[in-house]
Amino acid sequence: MITIRRSDERGQADHGWLNSYHSFSFANYYDPEHMGFRSLRVINEDRIAAGTGFPTHPHRDMEIITYVVSGAVAHRDSLGNTETIGASGIQKFSAGTGIAHSEFNPSSTEPLHLLQIWILPNQQGLRPGYEQKTFPPETKQGQWRKLASRDASDGSVKINQDAELYATILRSGEQQGYTLQPGRYAWVQVVKGEISLNGNALYPGDGAAIREEMDLTLEATSDAEILLFDLA
Template sequence: MITVRPSGQRGYADHGWLRAKHSFSFADYYDPAEMGWGALRVINEDRVAPGTGFGRHGHRDMEIVTYILSGALEHQDSLGNGGVIRRGEVQRMTAGKGILHSEFNPSADEEVHLLQIWIEPAVHGTPASYEQQALPVDAMRGRWRLVASPDGADGSATIGQDARLSATVLSPGEALGYALAAGRLGYVHVVRGHLALNGIALAAGDGAKIGEETELHFAADDEAEILLFDLPPTH
Protein backbone atom coordinates (compact mmCIF):
# COMPACT_ATOMS: atom_id res chain seq x y z
CA MET A 1 0.00 0.00 0.00
CA ILE A 2 1.35 3.37 -1.05
CA THR A 3 -0.51 6.54 -0.05
CA VAL A 4 0.61 9.79 -1.66
CA ARG A 5 0.89 12.97 0.41
CA PRO A 6 0.74 15.70 -2.28
CA SER A 7 3.02 18.69 -1.83
CA GLY A 8 0.14 21.13 -2.22
CA GLN A 9 -1.67 19.63 0.77
CA ARG A 10 1.18 20.30 3.18
CA GLY A 11 0.76 22.89 5.88
CA TYR A 12 2.26 26.30 5.16
CA ALA A 13 3.46 29.15 7.36
CA ASP A 14 4.93 32.51 6.32
CA HIS A 15 6.58 34.41 9.17
CA GLY A 16 8.41 36.82 6.90
CA TRP A 17 11.88 35.68 7.91
CA LEU A 18 10.78 32.02 7.66
CA ARG A 19 8.66 30.25 5.07
CA ALA A 20 7.87 26.67 6.03
CA LYS A 21 5.99 23.74 4.55
CA HIS A 22 4.95 20.97 6.95
CA SER A 23 4.44 17.39 5.77
CA PHE A 24 2.94 16.54 9.17
CA SER A 25 1.18 18.50 11.92
CA PHE A 26 3.54 21.05 13.44
CA ALA A 27 3.17 24.26 15.47
CA ASP A 28 -0.01 26.05 14.31
CA TYR A 29 -0.66 23.55 11.53
CA TYR A 30 -2.79 20.67 12.76
CA ASP A 31 -4.31 17.84 10.76
CA PRO A 32 -5.35 14.81 12.85
CA ALA A 33 -4.83 12.59 9.80
CA GLU A 34 -1.21 13.78 9.42
CA MET A 35 0.51 13.25 12.77
CA GLY A 36 3.50 11.41 11.33
CA TRP A 37 4.17 7.94 9.98
CA GLY A 38 5.46 5.37 12.42
CA ALA A 39 8.47 6.81 14.24
CA LEU A 40 8.74 9.66 11.69
CA ARG A 41 7.14 12.71 13.26
CA VAL A 42 8.22 15.84 11.32
CA ILE A 43 9.45 16.84 7.87
CA ASN A 44 9.59 20.62 7.59
CA GLU A 45 10.86 22.30 4.44
CA ASP A 46 12.20 25.64 5.68
CA ARG A 47 13.51 28.72 3.89
CA VAL A 48 15.25 31.08 6.31
CA ALA A 49 15.99 34.65 5.22
CA PRO A 50 19.54 36.06 5.36
CA GLY A 51 20.68 37.23 8.78
CA THR A 52 17.77 35.60 10.62
CA GLY A 53 17.09 32.28 12.32
CA PHE A 54 15.67 30.32 15.21
CA GLY A 55 16.63 31.85 18.56
CA ARG A 56 17.73 29.75 21.50
CA HIS A 57 15.02 27.23 22.39
CA GLY A 58 14.73 23.76 23.85
CA HIS A 59 13.83 20.21 22.79
CA ARG A 60 13.47 16.88 24.58
CA ASP A 61 13.31 13.26 23.49
CA MET A 62 13.60 13.64 19.73
CA GLU A 63 16.16 12.73 17.07
CA ILE A 64 16.49 15.85 14.87
CA VAL A 65 18.19 15.60 11.49
CA THR A 66 18.91 18.69 9.36
CA TYR A 67 19.43 18.17 5.62
CA ILE A 68 20.67 21.26 3.77
CA LEU A 69 19.45 21.92 0.22
CA SER A 70 21.23 25.25 -0.33
CA GLY A 71 22.87 27.98 1.72
CA ALA A 72 24.37 27.63 5.20
CA LEU A 73 23.08 27.24 8.75
CA GLU A 74 25.02 28.11 11.91
CA HIS A 75 24.40 25.95 14.99
CA GLN A 76 25.03 26.69 18.69
CA ASP A 77 23.86 24.59 21.64
CA SER A 78 23.98 24.24 25.42
CA LEU A 79 26.51 21.38 25.14
CA GLY A 80 29.06 23.81 23.75
CA ASN A 81 28.79 22.65 20.14
CA GLY A 82 28.96 25.19 17.36
CA GLY A 83 29.57 25.24 13.65
CA VAL A 84 28.17 25.90 10.19
CA ILE A 85 26.48 23.23 8.10
CA ARG A 86 26.19 23.48 4.31
CA ARG A 87 25.01 21.46 1.35
CA GLY A 88 27.01 18.24 1.38
CA GLU A 89 26.72 17.83 5.15
CA VAL A 90 24.12 16.51 7.58
CA GLN A 91 23.49 17.50 11.19
CA ARG A 92 22.04 15.26 13.90
CA MET A 93 20.94 16.42 17.32
CA THR A 94 19.70 13.98 19.94
CA ALA A 95 17.55 16.09 22.26
CA GLY A 96 17.39 13.32 24.88
CA LYS A 97 16.81 14.58 28.41
CA GLY A 98 17.01 18.17 27.13
CA ILE A 99 19.06 20.55 25.01
CA LEU A 100 18.94 24.26 24.15
CA HIS A 101 20.07 25.36 20.71
CA SER A 102 19.85 28.09 18.07
CA GLU A 103 20.01 27.87 14.29
CA PHE A 104 20.94 31.00 12.33
CA ASN A 105 21.50 31.92 8.68
CA PRO A 106 24.88 33.68 8.74
CA SER A 107 24.68 34.91 5.14
CA ALA A 108 24.02 38.58 4.39
CA ASP A 109 22.33 37.88 1.06
CA GLU A 110 21.44 34.18 0.58
CA GLU A 111 18.55 32.31 2.16
CA VAL A 112 19.15 28.86 3.56
CA HIS A 113 16.86 26.11 2.28
CA LEU A 114 16.67 22.98 4.41
CA LEU A 115 14.68 20.02 5.58
CA GLN A 116 14.32 19.51 9.31
CA ILE A 117 13.36 15.96 10.22
CA TRP A 118 12.21 14.64 13.60
CA ILE A 119 12.25 10.94 14.45
CA GLU A 120 10.91 9.69 17.77
CA PRO A 121 13.59 7.82 19.77
CA ALA A 122 13.22 4.25 20.96
CA VAL A 123 14.23 5.26 24.51
CA HIS A 124 13.44 8.54 26.28
CA GLY A 125 15.71 10.37 28.68
CA THR A 126 19.04 9.55 27.05
CA PRO A 127 21.94 12.04 27.20
CA ALA A 128 21.69 14.86 24.66
CA SER A 129 24.32 14.85 21.90
CA TYR A 130 25.22 16.38 18.56
CA GLU A 131 27.14 15.47 15.42
CA GLN A 132 27.84 16.78 11.95
CA GLN A 133 28.77 14.44 9.11
CA ALA A 134 29.86 14.80 5.49
CA LEU A 135 27.18 13.93 2.95
CA PRO A 136 28.71 14.47 -0.51
CA VAL A 137 26.07 14.85 -3.21
CA ASP A 138 28.21 12.87 -5.67
CA ALA A 139 28.10 9.91 -3.26
CA MET A 140 24.30 9.78 -3.70
CA ARG A 141 24.26 9.65 -7.49
CA GLY A 142 22.68 6.47 -8.79
CA ARG A 143 22.84 4.72 -5.41
CA TRP A 144 21.45 4.91 -1.91
CA ARG A 145 23.64 6.86 0.51
CA LEU A 146 22.90 6.23 4.17
CA VAL A 147 22.21 9.55 5.93
CA ALA A 148 21.18 8.39 9.42
CA SER A 149 21.06 4.98 11.10
CA PRO A 150 21.05 3.40 14.57
CA ASP A 151 24.69 2.27 14.28
CA GLY A 152 26.31 5.08 12.28
CA ALA A 153 27.06 2.69 9.42
CA ASP A 154 28.91 4.00 6.35
CA GLY A 155 29.63 7.34 7.99
CA SER A 156 25.97 8.14 8.61
CA ALA A 157 24.68 10.14 11.55
CA THR A 158 23.75 7.97 14.55
CA ILE A 159 20.16 8.10 15.82
CA GLY A 160 18.52 6.38 18.77
CA GLN A 161 15.88 4.52 16.78
CA ASP A 162 15.77 1.43 14.56
CA ALA A 163 15.27 3.65 11.52
CA ARG A 164 17.40 4.30 8.46
CA LEU A 165 17.29 7.41 6.32
CA SER A 166 18.83 7.13 2.86
CA ALA A 167 19.16 9.58 -0.03
CA THR A 168 19.77 9.30 -3.75
CA VAL A 169 20.07 11.53 -6.80
CA LEU A 170 18.88 9.89 -10.01
CA SER A 171 19.61 11.09 -13.54
CA PRO A 172 16.81 11.35 -16.13
CA GLY A 173 15.68 7.85 -17.04
CA GLU A 174 17.68 6.22 -14.25
CA ALA A 175 16.06 3.61 -11.99
CA LEU A 176 16.87 2.26 -8.54
CA GLY A 177 15.30 -0.35 -6.27
CA TYR A 178 15.01 -0.80 -2.51
CA ALA A 179 13.93 -3.83 -0.49
CA LEU A 180 11.90 -3.23 2.68
CA ALA A 181 11.90 -6.08 5.20
CA ALA A 182 8.50 -7.60 5.89
CA GLY A 183 6.56 -5.58 8.47
CA ARG A 184 8.69 -2.43 8.07
CA LEU A 185 7.18 0.91 7.13
CA GLY A 186 8.57 3.23 4.50
CA TYR A 187 8.22 6.90 3.73
CA VAL A 188 9.46 8.75 0.67
CA HIS A 189 10.00 12.51 0.41
CA VAL A 190 10.81 13.93 -3.02
CA VAL A 191 13.33 16.73 -2.59
CA ARG A 192 13.30 17.75 -6.26
CA GLY A 193 12.40 16.42 -9.68
CA HIS A 194 9.78 14.00 -10.95
CA LEU A 195 9.73 10.22 -10.68
CA ALA A 196 7.58 7.14 -10.43
CA LEU A 197 7.46 4.96 -7.32
CA ASN A 198 6.10 1.53 -8.24
CA GLY A 199 4.41 3.24 -11.16
CA ILE A 200 2.91 6.08 -9.07
CA ALA A 201 3.90 9.58 -10.22
CA LEU A 202 5.55 11.83 -7.62
CA ALA A 203 6.90 15.39 -7.87
CA ALA A 204 8.99 17.72 -5.72
CA GLY A 205 7.55 18.12 -2.23
CA ASP A 206 5.36 15.02 -2.48
CA GLY A 207 5.53 12.32 0.14
CA ALA A 208 4.44 8.70 0.10
CA LYS A 209 3.47 6.52 3.06
CA ILE A 210 4.43 2.90 2.45
CA GLY A 211 3.06 -0.12 4.27
CA GLU A 212 2.78 -3.81 3.39
CA GLU A 213 5.26 -3.40 0.54
CA THR A 214 8.63 -5.10 0.30
CA GLU A 215 9.91 -4.12 -3.15
CA LEU A 216 10.20 -0.47 -4.13
CA HIS A 217 11.13 0.68 -7.62
CA PHE A 218 12.08 4.29 -8.37
CA ALA A 219 12.32 5.60 -11.94
CA ALA A 220 13.31 9.24 -12.56
CA ASP A 221 11.69 11.35 -15.30
CA ASP A 222 14.24 14.15 -14.83
CA GLU A 223 17.01 14.61 -12.30
CA ALA A 224 15.40 13.66 -8.99
CA GLU A 225 16.59 13.75 -5.39
CA ILE A 226 14.82 11.42 -2.97
CA LEU A 227 14.82 10.74 0.75
CA LEU A 228 13.73 7.27 1.83
CA PHE A 229 12.88 6.36 5.45
CA ASP A 230 13.02 2.68 6.45
CA LEU A 231 11.04 2.62 9.71
CA PRO A 232 10.25 0.07 12.42
CA PRO A 233 6.75 -1.39 12.49
CA THR A 234 4.17 0.20 14.77
CA HIS A 235 2.55 -1.87 17.49
Protein backbone atom coordinates in the same frame (compact mmCIF):
# COMPACT_ATOMS: atom_id res chain seq x y z
CA MET B 1 0.01 0.20 -0.35
CA ILE B 2 1.37 3.63 -1.22
CA THR B 3 -0.34 6.72 0.20
CA ILE B 4 0.80 9.98 -1.36
CA ARG B 5 1.11 13.22 0.60
CA ARG B 6 1.06 16.01 -1.97
CA SER B 7 3.23 19.06 -1.50
CA ASP B 8 0.32 21.50 -1.87
CA GLU B 9 -1.70 19.63 0.77
CA ARG B 10 0.90 20.23 3.50
CA GLY B 11 0.49 22.78 6.24
CA GLN B 12 2.22 26.11 5.66
CA ALA B 13 3.52 28.85 7.90
CA ASP B 14 4.87 32.02 6.25
CA HIS B 15 6.57 34.30 8.76
CA GLY B 16 8.28 36.48 6.18
CA TRP B 17 11.80 35.50 7.18
CA LEU B 18 10.71 31.82 7.27
CA ASN B 19 8.47 29.97 4.83
CA SER B 20 7.82 26.46 6.15
CA TYR B 21 5.80 23.53 4.82
CA HIS B 22 4.77 20.78 7.24
CA SER B 23 4.20 17.21 6.06
CA PHE B 24 2.80 16.40 9.51
CA SER B 25 1.06 18.38 12.26
CA PHE B 26 3.44 20.94 13.71
CA ALA B 27 3.13 24.10 15.84
CA ASN B 28 -0.11 25.87 14.85
CA TYR B 29 -0.83 23.42 12.03
CA TYR B 30 -2.92 20.50 13.29
CA ASP B 31 -4.35 17.71 11.15
CA PRO B 32 -5.36 14.53 13.01
CA GLU B 33 -4.95 12.59 9.75
CA HIS B 34 -1.28 13.57 9.54
CA MET B 35 0.37 13.21 12.94
CA GLY B 36 3.46 11.40 11.67
CA PHE B 37 4.27 8.01 10.20
CA ARG B 38 5.63 5.24 12.43
CA SER B 39 8.52 6.85 14.39
CA LEU B 40 8.79 9.71 11.85
CA ARG B 41 7.13 12.69 13.52
CA VAL B 42 8.17 15.82 11.57
CA ILE B 43 9.31 16.70 8.06
CA ASN B 44 9.41 20.48 7.67
CA GLU B 45 10.69 22.04 4.46
CA ASP B 46 12.07 25.42 5.51
CA ARG B 47 13.31 28.35 3.48
CA ILE B 48 15.05 30.89 5.69
CA ALA B 49 15.90 34.38 4.48
CA ALA B 50 19.47 35.68 4.52
CA GLY B 51 20.68 36.89 7.90
CA THR B 52 17.76 35.41 9.85
CA GLY B 53 17.03 32.25 11.78
CA PHE B 54 15.62 30.54 14.85
CA PRO B 55 16.69 32.03 18.18
CA THR B 56 17.74 29.73 21.00
CA HIS B 57 14.94 27.33 21.94
CA PRO B 58 14.74 24.01 23.82
CA HIS B 59 13.99 20.42 22.80
CA ARG B 60 13.84 17.14 24.66
CA ASP B 61 13.26 13.45 23.90
CA MET B 62 13.56 13.73 20.11
CA GLU B 63 16.08 12.76 17.42
CA ILE B 64 16.40 15.86 15.21
CA ILE B 65 18.08 15.80 11.80
CA THR B 66 18.71 18.84 9.61
CA TYR B 67 19.27 18.08 5.91
CA VAL B 68 20.73 21.10 4.10
CA VAL B 69 19.51 21.39 0.50
CA SER B 70 21.17 24.70 -0.39
CA GLY B 71 22.89 27.49 1.48
CA ALA B 72 24.38 26.95 4.93
CA VAL B 73 23.13 26.74 8.49
CA ALA B 74 24.98 28.03 11.55
CA HIS B 75 24.23 25.96 14.66
CA ARG B 76 24.94 26.76 18.30
CA ASP B 77 23.78 24.64 21.24
CA SER B 78 23.93 24.31 25.01
CA LEU B 79 26.47 21.47 24.73
CA GLY B 80 29.02 23.97 23.44
CA ASN B 81 28.83 23.05 19.74
CA THR B 82 29.24 25.95 17.32
CA GLU B 83 29.19 24.69 13.73
CA THR B 84 28.30 25.79 10.21
CA ILE B 85 27.27 23.16 7.69
CA GLY B 86 26.53 23.61 4.00
CA ALA B 87 24.64 21.81 1.25
CA SER B 88 25.04 18.03 1.25
CA GLY B 89 25.57 18.15 4.99
CA ILE B 90 23.39 16.88 7.79
CA GLN B 91 23.42 17.56 11.50
CA LYS B 92 21.81 15.41 14.16
CA PHE B 93 21.20 16.00 17.78
CA SER B 94 19.63 13.69 20.30
CA ALA B 95 17.69 16.06 22.53
CA GLY B 96 17.29 13.49 25.31
CA THR B 97 16.97 15.06 28.77
CA GLY B 98 17.14 18.51 27.22
CA ILE B 99 19.11 20.68 24.84
CA ALA B 100 18.80 24.28 23.67
CA HIS B 101 20.01 25.41 20.26
CA SER B 102 19.76 28.12 17.63
CA GLU B 103 19.81 27.83 13.82
CA PHE B 104 20.77 30.80 11.67
CA ASN B 105 21.38 31.61 8.02
CA PRO B 106 24.83 33.23 8.15
CA SER B 107 24.71 34.54 4.58
CA SER B 108 23.92 38.20 4.00
CA THR B 109 22.60 37.49 0.49
CA GLU B 110 21.67 33.82 -0.03
CA PRO B 111 18.56 32.05 1.25
CA LEU B 112 18.83 28.78 3.18
CA HIS B 113 16.79 25.73 2.13
CA LEU B 114 16.65 22.75 4.48
CA LEU B 115 14.55 19.88 5.71
CA GLN B 116 14.09 19.52 9.43
CA ILE B 117 13.29 15.94 10.44
CA TRP B 118 12.16 14.70 13.85
CA ILE B 119 12.20 11.02 14.78
CA LEU B 120 10.80 9.73 18.06
CA PRO B 121 13.55 8.02 20.10
CA ASN B 122 13.29 4.45 21.34
CA GLN B 123 13.42 5.67 24.94
CA GLN B 124 13.14 8.87 26.89
CA GLY B 125 15.70 10.48 29.12
CA LEU B 126 18.73 9.78 26.96
CA ARG B 127 21.96 11.73 27.25
CA PRO B 128 21.94 14.67 24.79
CA GLY B 129 24.40 14.50 21.90
CA TYR B 130 25.36 16.23 18.64
CA GLU B 131 26.87 14.99 15.38
CA GLN B 132 27.32 16.32 11.86
CA LYS B 133 28.63 14.92 8.59
CA THR B 134 28.88 15.89 4.94
CA PHE B 135 27.85 13.48 2.19
CA PRO B 136 29.10 14.84 -1.17
CA PRO B 137 26.71 14.53 -4.14
CA GLU B 138 28.90 11.91 -5.82
CA THR B 139 28.34 9.53 -2.89
CA LYS B 140 24.58 9.69 -3.59
CA GLN B 141 24.66 9.74 -7.39
CA GLY B 142 22.83 6.70 -8.78
CA GLN B 143 22.95 4.87 -5.43
CA TRP B 144 21.53 4.92 -1.94
CA ARG B 145 23.73 6.63 0.64
CA LYS B 146 22.93 5.83 4.25
CA LEU B 147 22.80 9.05 6.26
CA ALA B 148 21.45 7.95 9.65
CA SER B 149 20.92 4.65 11.43
CA ARG B 150 20.63 3.05 14.85
CA ASP B 151 24.09 1.44 14.62
CA ALA B 152 25.89 4.28 12.77
CA SER B 153 26.81 1.78 10.04
CA ASP B 154 28.45 2.76 6.73
CA GLY B 155 29.56 6.11 8.13
CA SER B 156 26.05 7.30 8.96
CA VAL B 157 25.16 9.41 11.98
CA LYS B 158 23.69 7.54 14.94
CA ILE B 159 20.03 7.87 15.93
CA ASN B 160 18.32 6.25 18.88
CA GLN B 161 15.58 4.47 16.95
CA ASP B 162 15.14 1.43 14.69
CA ALA B 163 15.14 3.57 11.57
CA GLU B 164 17.45 4.31 8.66
CA LEU B 165 17.62 7.37 6.43
CA TYR B 166 18.98 7.17 2.88
CA ALA B 167 19.46 9.69 0.07
CA THR B 168 19.94 9.28 -3.66
CA ILE B 169 20.46 11.61 -6.61
CA LEU B 170 19.15 10.37 -9.97
CA ARG B 171 19.56 11.79 -13.43
CA SER B 172 16.49 11.90 -15.64
CA GLY B 173 15.73 8.35 -16.82
CA GLU B 174 17.77 6.64 -14.09
CA GLN B 175 16.17 4.03 -11.84
CA GLN B 176 16.94 2.98 -8.30
CA GLY B 177 15.36 0.05 -6.47
CA TYR B 178 14.90 -0.62 -2.77
CA THR B 179 13.71 -3.76 -1.01
CA LEU B 180 11.99 -3.56 2.36
CA GLN B 181 12.32 -6.47 4.76
CA PRO B 182 9.10 -8.12 5.98
CA GLY B 183 7.33 -6.00 8.57
CA ARG B 184 9.16 -2.79 7.60
CA TYR B 185 7.64 0.47 6.37
CA ALA B 186 9.02 3.34 4.31
CA TRP B 187 8.50 7.02 3.70
CA VAL B 188 9.81 8.57 0.45
CA GLN B 189 10.31 12.35 0.30
CA VAL B 190 11.10 14.15 -2.95
CA VAL B 191 13.62 16.91 -2.29
CA LYS B 192 14.10 18.00 -5.89
CA GLY B 193 12.83 16.93 -9.31
CA GLU B 194 10.16 14.48 -10.36
CA ILE B 195 10.02 10.71 -9.99
CA SER B 196 7.83 7.70 -10.54
CA LEU B 197 7.48 5.47 -7.45
CA ASN B 198 6.07 2.09 -8.49
CA GLY B 199 4.16 3.92 -11.20
CA ASN B 200 3.00 6.83 -9.00
CA ALA B 201 4.12 10.29 -10.09
CA LEU B 202 5.74 12.35 -7.33
CA TYR B 203 6.82 15.99 -7.56
CA PRO B 204 9.04 18.30 -5.46
CA GLY B 205 7.86 18.33 -1.86
CA ASP B 206 5.66 15.25 -2.27
CA GLY B 207 5.95 12.39 0.19
CA ALA B 208 4.68 8.82 0.18
CA ALA B 209 3.89 6.43 3.03
CA ILE B 210 4.58 2.81 2.09
CA ARG B 211 2.96 -0.17 3.82
CA GLU B 212 2.85 -3.83 2.86
CA GLU B 213 5.12 -3.33 -0.15
CA MET B 214 8.54 -4.94 -0.39
CA ASP B 215 9.97 -3.98 -3.78
CA LEU B 216 10.20 -0.30 -4.63
CA THR B 217 11.27 1.13 -7.99
CA LEU B 218 12.05 4.83 -8.24
CA GLU B 219 12.58 6.32 -11.69
CA ALA B 220 13.57 9.93 -12.20
CA THR B 221 11.44 11.70 -14.81
CA SER B 222 13.68 14.75 -14.33
CA ASP B 223 16.91 15.14 -12.39
CA ALA B 224 15.91 14.34 -8.81
CA GLU B 225 17.08 14.14 -5.21
CA ILE B 226 15.17 11.80 -2.89
CA LEU B 227 15.14 10.77 0.76
CA LEU B 228 13.97 7.35 1.92
CA PHE B 229 13.18 6.38 5.52
CA ASP B 230 13.22 2.65 6.35
CA LEU B 231 11.09 2.32 9.50
CA ALA B 232 10.08 -0.35 11.99
